[in-house]
Amino acid sequence: MAKAANGPLGALNGKLNNLVFYTLNGQHICRTIGDPGKPSIHQLANRQAMSVTMRLVKSITEFISVSFDLEAQGTVKNAHNLATSYLKKKALKGEYPNISVDYSKVELSHGTLPGATDLKIEKREQGVQVSWNTEGRYDDIVMILLCHPLQKSATSRINASRRDAGTCFIALEYEGYLDEPIEAYICFRAADGKEISDSAYIGNLNGAAETEEEIAEKQKYAQVKQRFDILEVDYLQQLKDNWGNPVDSKAFRNLEKEYKVLKNKLEHLPGKPG
Template sequence: MAKAANGPLGTLNGKLHNLVFYVLNGQHVCRTIGDPGKPSINQLANRQEMSVTMRLVKSIREFISVSFDLEAQGTVKNAHNLATSYIKKKALKGQYPNLSVDYSKVELSHGTLEGARDLKLEKKEKGVQISWNTEGRYDDIVMILLCHPLRRKATSLINASRRDAGTCFIELHHDGFLDEPIEAYICFRAADGKEISDSAYLGNLNGEAETEEQISQKKKYAEVKQRFDVVEADYLLQMKNNRGNPVDSKAFRNLAKEYQVLKNKLEHLPGKPG
């Protein structure tokens, strides 16, 4: 039951039929509940967009809670909302069901503080070396983010260094992180925390990570190929033992049919290695 605490012309709070009314960050919100029915292609695409976006946002929440804090102040939004909005609108690529993050377009901060120039990202024996031009306010704080897409994790350095240092080394020799795809970002924050720069994409190390769809396709191909190898071996052995002629039995006819079906399926199935 919805309640009108401020009279019949006031705002509602609670449930009314398939509508729910509530207050979020000072704003009155109304949403529907219940079974929405079979989703359309556009709805499925939107769900995947949100799913892909949220996987990234979840992994970088420590970083964005600081990098978007200033932009969120004085608004009804929070850092999480801002990051989700920017990534979903600007940093996705592909078409449903093959949507993925375009890491080069991810924005992690917006501000007026002087940004970074002459950026350099290098892979070292035990970690990652990042360098930049030191022009600007010497005591600005350097914030660095390394995304690890395969792990759905991120290395967040909120106070990585100072601008005047010109370089920062991040140790990553443990757990194989250094040899997996890495997407790197940098921004600068004033020492008093009152200003921040636009974020900058440093680049990629070790190539792009596969999308969820690509991983699923490879897994499916491997499963079909494994079954085909077993069926093929049995089929060829029986043909060989019968001097190259089909065996006159129902079991062999079923085997031959499965052999042909799997063979044709593998020819057209995505996810083939190489």
């Protein structure tokens, strides 16, 4: 049952057939419930895009709660909503079922302060060194984010340094992170907290992380290769024992057939090392 609290022409609240009405942040929302049936390819793509986006958003919540706070003020959205919207629209690549994050297009803030230029990132013992051009207000606060895609986590520094420092060392909690892919970002926030700059992509260290598709392809290749290696030893040994001639038996013919099928499959199968 739905209730019209402000009369028959007012906003509904509750359930009416397969519809649910409620108020969120001052907005009247209506959603359908129940079994939607078999999803279309478009729906599946949208679900995967949202899933990929939310995994990223979850790992950088601490950073975006500050970097998108100013933009969210005075609207019905919050920092989390804004980050999700921007990342889903602008920072994904690939087609379903192989949608992944394009880290070079990730946006973490929008504002009027001068942004970062001449960006550099280098590995150091136990962390990374980030540097930038110091032009702009000397006391702007530096915000730095390091994404660790393999760990589905991030190192967030909300008050990393001041703009006039021109450089900042970010220590990493786990030493192994230094050898894994790192995606780095920076933005500036005014000392009084009333302005922020557009975020900038600093770059990547240690190469791009493999996508789920690439990982699956390598696993499948390894499984086929393992089976092929076992067959190859048996096949070649039987040929050798028969002076290089095929053995006249059904078992050998089946072995030879599977050997040739797998050999051809490995030549065209993605996921090959190197």
